[in-house]
Amino acid sequence: MATRTRSAAREEDRSASSAEVPTAFLPPAEELERLKLSPEVAWYLVSRGIALPDCPPRWKTPEPRDVVDAAFDPDRVDHVLASFRQLRHTQGRLAGLPLIPDPWQVAYILAPVFGWVRWDEDAEAYVRIIRTLYVDVPRKNGKSTLCGGIAIYMACADGEQGAQVVTAATSERQAGFVFNPIKTLAAKSRALARFVKALAKKVIHKPSGSTIEVVSSAADAQHGANIHCGVVDELHVHKTPDLLEAIETGTGSRTQPLIVIITTADSGRRETAYDRKRRLVEQLASGVLVDETTYGVIWCADPEADPFAEATQRAANPGYGISPTRAYLRSKANGARNSPAELAAYQRLHLGVRTKQETKYLTLVSWDRNAGAVDEDALTGREAFGGLDLASTSDLIALCWLFPDDGGYDALWRLWTPEENVANLDKRTAKAASRWVKEGLLLTTPGNVADYDFVQAQIEQDIETFDVASLGYDPWNATQLTNNLSAAGAPLVKVRQGLQTLSPPLKEVQRLLLAGREDRPLLRHGGNPAVRWQVDNLSVHTDPAGNVKPDKARSAEKIDAVSSLVTAMSEAMGRAPTRRSAYADEGAELTVI
Structure with a gap:
């Protein structure tokens, strides 16, 4: 039937x-x-x-x-x-x-x-x-x-x-x-x-x-x-x-x-x-x-457009000329022109502009332009610099490897989440997280807390596969995992997460993306959608001197993949302050101040 x-x-x-x-x-x-x-x-x-x-x-x-x-x-x-x-x-x-x-x-x-x-x-x-x-x-x-x-x-x-x-x-x-x-x-x-x-x-x-x-x-x-x-x-x-x-x-x-x-x-x-x-x-x-x-x-106007131009009003108001009428918008524009206090209200209510919306530090246009192609098999034996973000054991863990090449970099990510967190991520990603798991872009560990044994096994395998020069991590989130990796001889480097340390690599990431072209991408990432989501979530903290760093507190959602990229870039650039021994008896572990 x-x-x-x-x-x-x-x-x-x-x-x-x-x-x-x-x-x-x-x-x-x-x-x-x-x-x-x-x-x-x-x-x-x-x-x-x-x-x-x-x-x-x-x-x-x-x-x-x-x-x-x-x-x-x-x-x-x-x-x-x-x-x-x-x-x-x-x-x-x-x-x-x-x-x-x-x-x-x-x-x-x-x-x-x-x-x-x-x-x-x-x-x-x-x-x-x-x-x-x-x-x-x-x-x-x-x-x-x-x-x-x-x-x-x-x-x-x-x-x-x-x-x-x-x-x-x-x-x-x-x-x-x-x-x-x-x-x-x-x-x-x-x-x-x-x-x-x-x-x-x-x-x-x-x-x-x-x-x-x-x-x-x-x-x-x-x-x-x-x-x-x-x-x-x-x-x-x-x-x-x-x-x-x-x-x-x-x-x-x-x-x-x-x-x-x-x-x-x-x-x-x-x-x-x-x-x-x-x-x-x-x-x-x-x-x-x-x-x-x-x-x-x-419907909204370009925040950079002339707010008083008829073309701007037309772009933001699909009913322009009927409702709202031209005369109505002209009067509102005149009021805003003559009163700075009314300008923000005019832009929000009549042009659809979120007046306090921050400018994206990394734009999706530049990010997509640099997607390129990343063949993991072709990365075998190449020099690599890593960044590990362990900020949340119940949500996301991110590892980024950067491979210098021809004035740019190839980027490869490993992302983990507890399997019981996938449903929560689905709610925040319009069910994309389950798709990322199926495609192998997001790896799961049993239970509701990340199992570091899985992460350690992958890192040790990557160290065997790639020519890993260093692996940076935030010492504030040091765990048994980093102790185990250090004991196993992994080239760990403590990378502080302050403005002084993170501003140069984050600015370098922005520079590479802006300078890259589709025919010559400078930060090739393969278009990983799980990472792209986090790039779009990014907000940055800026001090009066213009230094910047990723700001997890102000970002709309997870940005762990971006944080791991910036940490890896800190290692790859070689422009950070001189590395020194963190402990006299731990020669394999260095620190970047």
Whole structure:
């Protein structure tokens, strides 16, 4: 029965398959890439007479085109848009008119989220692939209306019986901002009048028994949780991630739930609920992480662009000229121009710029440019300098080997984690950690604490394989492992982790990456994705004299692989202060001050 149902459903959706998408009348591939439109979505827009928008987001995660059994179903998108048109605008010059999403909302939000489906064996049907939608866009670009339309669709038209749709608010005042537009849209729709009952704090869809209501605490979200859709407006005002996490974990029993996060930018504070979600989307968009169930778009201006230029305003505001209007943005720009105190607010609220966001010391552009190819077998017998980071026995341990060659270096990493920590890493890497384990890029040791015997065995094997000149490590984290390696004759060197020691090698790493080219990379690393994730996490500490070092406390996530690289570079450079004996009776162990 399941096979027959699957076959029938597949036959019905053949026209929706990505392999069947017509390409006639579509712009060339280069133009689609500039617009950040997939061929499927572009075809949908053209076939429905919807203009292709020319306002691509600065960041856009990949659409789930490569998921097994994935198909783009245009009928589902049609259904969403038809449902939106049954609603009516409630404010301003559009009040009373049908709620017709703008082309950019269809192209970059509604079509990707509701169009991409895959076959689900348990449901014996096609279900949505995307389970989390993140939209980061400046004010006055129709966020509340879009939130309302999605919430009402998920409760009243998604075909889910007893759907629980919740909207998240951190206070009674914010609850009004979030829920009132939804209630008003539902109450004023003639098409819904017979089916919907709008109460003070709840909207009820009578035929399906579905509801829309506000939750303002994790306890509220967890109470009887069987959430089909959660709408989180203005994530940046949430002081903790508790409410969002409660909503996310409350969707487990639904076949195709959807979490919708629509927000403006924050000021750049680290380790907030907003910061974590924003960074995740940026990492997915840049290919550092992979998660087909999460889709995000971020509109924001280049922080280096002229904040008052029309081109900058256009780039940050996909609804430019309609909502927000030109006059509105001009007035906000004039206020910011005449008042430095208003400039930061203007940049954040109307250009999407995180005003306190730090500049990346090592950029992914330069890192990727230097990937090159690293053949471990070809490294046998070559001179090597090592860096060992033992900062966390319950999370990651990193070992980096640098092999000088032709004015640059080949870099090779060994990464370990306790096997019981992989699930925790998966949560922080959009499930990439399990993939790294399968690919042999991340090695596991039994239990919940790193087994140093595995690390020691690998280091001793590497010393036999490579011509190891020295292996640097942080003496603050000295363990029995370093004592054992020293006793075995390993050329260990204590490398202090202060600015004086780490600034020259970190600056050298930056110099090599900036100077390297694709045809002549100077720090060849092979594109190791587990290391790339940590490079993207890096924050640095800088003193008044311009000295720098990796800053684990301020970095968004793990940077152990980068720390081991910098320690190895300290050894490889040969420009550190003169090495001296650490102990008279331990001639194999040296120290770098």
